[in-house]
Amino acid sequence: MSDRILGAVAVAVGASMAWAAHGYAAEISYEPVGPRAFPLLLSAFMVAAGAWLVVRPGAAAATHSPAEDASVNRWQHLKPLALALAAIAVYVALFQWLGFPLATALMALPVGMAFGGTWRQSLAGGVGLGVVLYLMFDKLLDVILPTGLLAFIFGGR
8 A cells, every 4th residue: 555655645746846847947048958858757757657656456465464564674674775865975976076977877886786686787777877868868968967087988078
């Protein structure tokens, strides 16, 4: 049942984000897509993921009994979340210096491992995420992102 509640909250937050971002406009047109594209895209993904959590079959089915919950450490599920938050804090601090592709790849490594991925899977996913998102934003959407230490590969900005 908590999945459905989370999904409903995600739909509500995503819809409110879209409503708030709809009015975003730059005084000077410096990018072809403008400042509203990213929040609208993010809110669309949030609404879609939340809707899936609400309507997916078997979302309310219990996978374990309440007696099993008592034997599990109550705070154990917060460890991956804390690791992800720490990785994001380091990401924010080093984003300009490392650049978007490298910072994203390095941030995805501990986050992926915190949620059950191997270091190889997490690193490969992070490298793919960093490169693909950089190329999408830089080449397709013409959004300027820092290249940092990898300026010799991606062109300096």
